[in-house]
Amino acid sequence: MYEEKARSYIKTNIIVSIGFALTFVMLVALLVKIGSTNSGLSAGRTEKATTYANNLVSNGLYYQAACEFENILREAKLDDKKKANLLFILGNLYMDNLKDYQNALATYIKLKTYYPDNPYTTEINQRVVTCLERIGRHVEAQAALQSATQIGSIESPQDKVIAIVGKRPITMSDLNEAISELPETLQVKYSTPQGKLEFLRGNLLTSELLYNLALRQGLNKDAVYLKRISKLEKNLLVQMAYEREVKDFPKVSETDLRLFFEARKDSLYKGKKFEEVRNEVAQDYIRTKRGEYESKLLEKLVAGETIEIYPESLGISAPAIKFGGGGE
Incomplete structure (x- = not known):
């Protein structure tokens, strides 16, 4: 009698155990299936999304472009090099185009934290200092500056003289600003130290030499020049006023x-x-x-x-x- 009860008890427990095991296997399979259906953007979709984001930048839709780059970083399967590159572009977009120094700072910090071996470390450190200064965190900016440069140096990396044309110095800030005005693909090309040197020698110096020539010829007092300056000033003010008014354009979900x-x-x-x-x-x-x-x-x-x-x-x-x- 006891043996029969024991066999019944063992049989019941075996059935229950098998049931639990089957349930567990089915649950794992379901989770794997769910994971596979939400695996992010495919390579083709990633390429299209990147093209779309670049088109937004080209059309001056910087906020929407930033949202799209954020989505690519979140959904796409990218290697560390590409992620670091996109984060650098995104940070520059926030800083140079949107003047959103808090998001720029957060992006640069993320880039330094997750991808410390990225090729942009020197410039990122400089940009972090600038972001901290722009949002009024001057003490932290000074600390970051001392950490990124030689101890005791008070020269901001952005103000560091990198060339002199005639009597006018060209600073790192001048170079970065000129590069930031280029299309996104060229910004990437000239983002490395070697790329910056190439742009400095091939583009910025030529521009400075022609500028000095124009001053020597008195073109800054020419009537045609003054009329164009007046028109450019008006257009620039119109553009700045427009950008300020539409900065709160709703985020696309x-x-x-x-x-x-x-x-x-x-x-x-x-x-x-x-x-x-x-x-x-x-x-x-x-x-x-x-x-x-x-x-x-x-x-x-x-x-x-x-x-x-x-x-x-x-x-x-x-x-x-x-x-x-x-x-x-």
């Missing part, structure tokens, strides 16, 4: 893109799958939302001004049009 796609998948995307046209959807979404954002901005600006238009001056027989803050 995957949910927003999918909702935008679903509302237009038949009329605009001809029934294609979202994954096939994601980059196109993102561009259309940003273009549409930016148009709406700019319309609201225009309404706000018009409300603060009195505007009058005189059609008769254009040969149109019509009364003057008045609108805006003081118009009707």
